[in-house]
Amino acid sequence: MLHPDRLFPSDPAARSIAKRLYHSIANLPILSPHGHTEARWFAENHPFADPASLFIQPDHYVFRMLYSQGVPLEHLGIGQKKIENPRAIWRIFAENYYLFRGTPTRIWLDYAFHELFGLEKPLNISTADLYFDTISAALATTEFLPRALYERFHIEVLATTDSPLDDLQYHRQLKNSGWKGRVLPTFRPDPVVDPDFEGFAANLATLGEQTRQDTTTWMGYLTALRAARERFRALGCTATDHGHPTAATADLDAQAAAKLFTCVLAGAASAADKELFRAQMLTEMAAMSLDDGLVMQLHPGSLRNHNTQLYQRLGRDKGADIPTRTDYVHALQPLLTRFGNERDLTIILFTLDESTYSRELAPLAGHYPCLKLGPAWWFHDSPEGMLRFRESVTETAGFYNTVGFNDDTRAFLSIPARHDVARRVDCAYLARLVADHRLEEDEAYEVAIDLTYRLAASAYRLTERP
Amino acid sequence: MLHPDRLFPSDPAARSIAKRLYHSIANLPILSPHGHTEARWFAENHPFADPASLFIQPDHYVFRMLYSQGVPLEHLGIGQKKIENPRAIWRIFAENYYLFRGTPTRIWLDYAFHELFGLEKPLNISTADLYFDTISAALATTEFLPRALYERFHIEVLATTDSPLDDLQYHRQLKNSGWKGRVLPTFRPDPVVDPDFEGFAANLATLGEQTRQDTTTWMGYLTALRAARERFRALGCTATDHGHPTAATADLDAQAAAKLFTCVLAGAASAADKELFRAQMLTEMAAMSLDDGLVMQLHPGSLRNHNTQLYQRLGRDKGADIPTRTDYVHALQPLLTRFGNERDLTIILFTLDESTYSRELAPLAGHYPCLKLGPAWWFHDSPEGMLRFRESVTETAGFYNTVGFNDDTRAFLSIPARHDVARRVDCAYLARLVADHRLEEDEAYEVAIDLTYRLAASAYRLTERP
């Protein structure tokens, strides 16, 4: 089911180069500096429940495809706290598994089925029960406890993504547990910097209580954010993450910013005011990063909850977040005018709008010292998507303004598969450069290590242990 | 002139897979669910006139290229009812045939010349007369009558595109003729839903007469549209088609819609009002489709008649329709908020803006049950264009949210060539997936049949005979 040469070029000369490159880096440890796994899993180390709640319920790539073909989400346990009939869900999934042909989901899942559970036959309705039983049995063993899998996956760092209001109890528990796994929080301040976030005002009040600051004043609010960042940093956090609808930044003077804050807090802000506030907060975050060294990640451009009916019925993260056209050149200019030339600041840019790769992102990252490019993201975290990323940005930004791979997943069992795909695609790309005599093979070995390990380690400051 | 391995990857391993796949589907019948041939041809079954009026005069791909290189359109018979000197036109074409190097037009024409007329030498000025005489002689034979060609091309369904005011006399004639060919009308309501369409007000009056409805009232107008659709459906129509400048949709309440209709009908509408009216009408059409089962096709994004001088002199469809940047995510939201989750509705989206493939269209189709993606369209109906389509959409939307191929042509003789190109490119794409071990070869055979036949049959509801 898993061919050893998968994802390598079919031309024999390029393929043999790709294989050599891949074998030189295949066993490097995994750095996962951006993702959505839960610290609780590793703190509690309880077994995963069942195949459906492990593979289907949390994976929007999986259930949105089934939904697009007419399977009601309720039939898949979506929106249920506890799945009642996981085997029935699994059978629906198995019956429709052919829908994933040609998608990265198929590659990730086949990898997990084969490498972790030893399954050799293709998944379909006739093998659905075999799969369900095999996986269920494995999940009950100690080898499949979260910590055991973390070690088996050869993970060196695993970053979670956390609300600034999170008490991080599981991260604290892990830090004190003596377990050698390194699970780090990431500071994702959207709930307290985005006025459109559910419960924004209440969140600010909570932030004030937690930090003993008066978050009804601009100065108190900023101080509270600094304190929250510090709390994260103390638990190993090296990065912040910002999921704004656009990449807009602003650089208001202190008085104007304070006035805008008051307006926003009073609930009197227009849509434009709210956008301006988010924009200003990115610049404020950059200022704080210059002080405390946290690396900024900017993930703009997703129109969240596009499907209103579904959102009203089942809430957010139901596979209906749709990318939109995104501008970076004008949007980032206010922040860059202030901080763009800072060599001690790192801002990692992501995009869902591939037309910006060569037009905006590579030229920006190929000039500004503070900017780096995150890997192909979300819908583009796929063989063709990654290849387009490399082909579009490398010639202008080079390799060294990129930051290695992010798996960005809450599907823990897909992590080794995702990193494996990234490593194979990078080696396939490098192999093409070598085969076309654009790069020497000895250099390609070095670059392969950079793309797999060193760029992530340095960009995310993972080697500077606190 | 036609190599059996054309359009297959040059790498021998991938090429041999592509050949195997292609041979398994090469002889499947042609489903042509969207195009611009004329029912009259098949109803009357008269011979085609001459090579110039068959290959040059109706084909904007051909004459716009010659025009771009300085050949006056009048020298090509464009704008003339009856061509006076077809041989002179043919010679100009032959002399400039090298201009089509690297274009799909060249591939389609060479296919027709070779496969249908047995011409072996390349077309140029020295073979112009040989071509003209050979083609002319063939057109005079019974083997080249429209119905004979339909059968020779192994067409199973051929859809035309028709005004809602068309009396469909030729479709009726065909239905009663006993001929086994299946030529279906498509309901294209632009003349009666687009206030910018020439003669809009008069068209509404005609619609009222035809349906015996008062089309000066909103309710009468909607009833008339329903009746017109029913008239089409009775003749086998399974789909509607909408050629709007943008993908904008709206969902006004009945009172606001009626008020807008009155304003539009009075000729008092601003450009924005007209755009809103078109937007509202897409949602109305979706509501009707839910009732009568017609599949919707949306073809937005062409700025028609860009060349004002030419339009004033020669009218529309003179090769001067130019694509524009198109938004789907915001534009479709009103319609999708109302009907997006309907499993019995099918809306097929096309685009001329390739940057939307991976950014907007694949994520939308990979989520909403009602959405499917039409094939690479118009300027992108070409080997590279089709390959970019597959590479950009498959990883997010899969194969099963696409609908197979459309030839979308009024150049009847190019139909087998166009389907052959699509089949070859799909097989080339599948072969690459197989060669890279992203798809098993046995699955690729199934997918090849899906892409060639089954997806079109089911998406366009061609197997549900009325």
Add this chain to the structure above:
Amino acid sequence: MLHPDRLFPSDPAARSIAKRLYHSIANLPILSPHGHTEARWFAENHPFADPASLFIQPDHYVFRMLYSQGVPLEHLGIGQKKIENPRAIWRIFAENYYLFRGTPTRIWLDYAFHELFGLEKPLNISTADLYFDTISAALATTEFLPRALYERFHIEVLATTDSPLDDLQYHRQLKNSGWKGRVLPTFRPDPVVDPDFEGFAANLATLGEQTRQDTTTWMGYLTALRAARERFRALGCTATDHGHPTAATADLDAQAAAKLFTCVLAGAASAADKELFRAQMLTEMAAMSLDDGLVMQLHPGSLRNHNTQLYQRLGRDKGADIPTRTDYVHALQPLLTRFGNERDLTIILFTLDESTYSRELAPLAGHYPCLKLGPAWWFHDSPEGMLRFRESVTETAGFYNTVGFNDDTRAFLSIPARHDVARRVDCAYLARLVADHRLEEDEAYEVAIDLTYRLAASAYRLTERP
């Protein structure tokens, strides 16, 4: 260091076709109809100073990459009139040369190092001095004087880019020198048609003095521009060049244009007025081109001097010009409505927004007689960029609505390397068409000559010697 098969497809069948095609055109003379070398170099024929001021100081591709990775521009001699320690700069460059892996800069530089200076070892910190000394020694010899290099490079035409206020003394000197090299000026009127250009009002005054026209009146201003164009034409100029922020054109009546001119000259113009003025001037330039035969080049879409701090400290052209989204379809319509059908006008369109290749530029150039497409530009003047250009435009616009290659460089020593890359990539593209049986090999040989030589010669009217 330079493999003879570099940039050719790795598939053996396609590679051997590419090699044959390349060998048939590799030795054709270089036509360089658009670039930024200086006539002074060839007029004075003085030796180039040192490796750093030759390869690093003038090349924004080089120093922006170093800057993006934290090297202060001042350490590279940027902003200094005379470099003080070129060897120290060279060492920084050598130490960081690995940053250019995968970029076209690396290909261009390796070509120059190997082909011109015979350097065989890779450049890095350990070979930095060897390189510096070897290059320095060579530059002191007569073989490396500008005219000798021009001849060695087999250049047939080399166009510079010049302000309309430039006295063109070096061009005159060259014309009278008896040297057979053909170095032509290009008329770049931005300083006198763009109200945002530094010193616009003063520039107009100077233009008035030079041409003895009253440039405070609209009519006098237009007459002065005509006179300036004539002065360029007399020295062999065949083209104008326009570096506007957008592709906007306008077609005001004479009275409105005169009024706008007065407003702009009075310094009373808003940003929109200035944009409208630039737009109007493109149409005025087209009118003049119809009279005097100069070919127009339009280079829109760069947001100049994005890095405000750097601009204030070091001025323009410091690697901080960033592409923006560009519209052509609406922007060009006013000009095209007036002149689009003129067969004696040539307007060559460039873009930094690759999403326009297939969506806007190829359809426009594939229709309008006056439009041609310039080659992949600036950030896209690279193997992948050129390939995307061909793949995106050829199927709609063909080869014959394109104009061959531009090196667009002030890095004189990179000219043969850049043309070599373009020739290799074109041959690689053609080889793929041949290998896939989309083009016959005998035709590919013809097209290769067209792309290398004939299209540039005819589009830029280089064979019509004045």
